[in-house]
Amino acid sequence: MFSTFDFSVIVASLPFIWSGLQFTFKLTFVAMTGGIIIGTFLALARLSSIGPLAAAASWYVNIMRSIPLVMVILWFYLVIPLITGKPMGAETSALVTFTAFEAAFFCEIMRAGIQGIPKGQVAAGQAMGFTYSQVMRFVVLPQAFRNMLPVLLTQTIVLFQDTSLVYAIGAKDMLKAAEVAGKNYNRPVEMIIFVAIVYFSLSFALSYVVKRLQKRIAIKR
């Protein structure tokens, strides 16, 4: 059946797809780092003894986790320009949306990580002259982050696959590039198969790395 396929078009469109993949990487990286940083603060807020702060963070996380990502993407793309008054490009909108969305998920991971650190660690730090926030910074968060690294990376793999949803607002990621290339050469099926293989290979390789890491990095007690 493959006799009717023409895979040479892939080679010809490689540079174009590469530029799309670059954006996919950029989006993944920005949403991951931004999401983890914001997510960590959200987690601290959720665990805070200040009621309104904890409630606000909790609402944010629950809302984000209850709405399909593709709707959040569309919603941000359409609503933010209404608020700011000037149009935002699809790429910028995607970066903002993914960071905000992933923060909710990374928050829950970091929250579990923080709660997994024994209370005695905090008490020990405080007894040695550190304030609660210093103890968080120097004792709890480094351990929570290390313990949760495999889970954070697994979430990042999901994030990497989810970036293809920017298709909905026409941001030029790998999938969009492949689609455009497919239309140019009138070979959409070959292109879709090719990007599927790329997504699979990268995700699979990364999950293998996570598995290896899991064994090495776990803090022994």
Add this chain to the structure above:
Amino acid sequence: MPQTLPQITMPLLEVDHVSHGYQKQLVVDDISFRLQQGEIACLLGASGCGKTTMLRLIAGFEAPRSGMLRVNGDIVANQQHFVPPEARRMGMVFQDYALFPHLSVADNIGFGLHKKSVLARRRRVDEMLDLVGLAGRGERYPHELSGGQQQRVALARALAPEPYLLLLDEPFSNLDVELRERLSLEVRDILKRSGIAAILVTHDQHEAFAVADVVGVMRGGRIEQWDTPYNLYHRPATRHVANFVGQGVFLPGEVMNQNAVRVELGLLDSDLPMECAKSCSECQRGCHLDVLLRPDDVVHDDASDVVAEVIAKAFRGAEFLYTLRLSSGREVLSLVPSHHNHAIGEKIGIRLAVDHVVGFRSDQ
């Protein structure tokens, strides 16, 4: 202008009528005691007696419901003031050590020295490693050490910032018996050498006696007796203390005069006038007492007229601990040198050797 009197011995720690509880239940009930510089105290009691809560109150992890805590004369907690734990300069050793698993041994010990220069910090860490006998192990990680070594790191980490007071929460309970004994003596030695006052919390009287200068026996959130280990054993203030500390049995006795009480095994003379501990100030003739007999108060003597039947024995190496049944059917314990090996069922002669009679009124 009022003159302030010079304070000759200002206590390092003053616990003044401190109470604390959760909801309606009082966990710490009106506790007061003082600790002098360099002194090692122990709060001894069964689990749930409030000893750990008392320690957490001193450390600042809990705020007392009422009462006052002073360190070096400064109020650290009362109704108006509360100094948070990080500002109290208390060293703390936890039951599970709570070492930081992501830091090396040296970084763990140096953790509380964050305000010092890198050089001063390194010097102090080396000093501490030396003190606890772990010189050269600074680069290791906590999980690479044995339980006993982790314990020593925890101690070094708590002592490094030169705290006013060291608080130890059941520090030996995760260790095996042999190591527990050795380390408790070692810890006492380290504390005495560094001159730091300490409060140890434990449910194990051997630990308490091995480490502490003064022990507070706790029950139901109160301190029943605050005394030296010797006095707790030989002059317990309450029945509970008598039962909790050391072994022994109570035999009914009748007071003959102020210095003598008759029990089944004969007349007990006391060089001091008898005081039924706290139950009454002065014992009168005819008063009925329950007299405490420790295993070392009952001596094996073949020449004695009083005989008792061996109903159980426990070999302790140097001695046997015999459980003996008297003719009345009551039981006493006796510690006998182990070359006197008697079979169960055998009748042996015993006599009393008591220098200080401890009795509690039978009706109380």
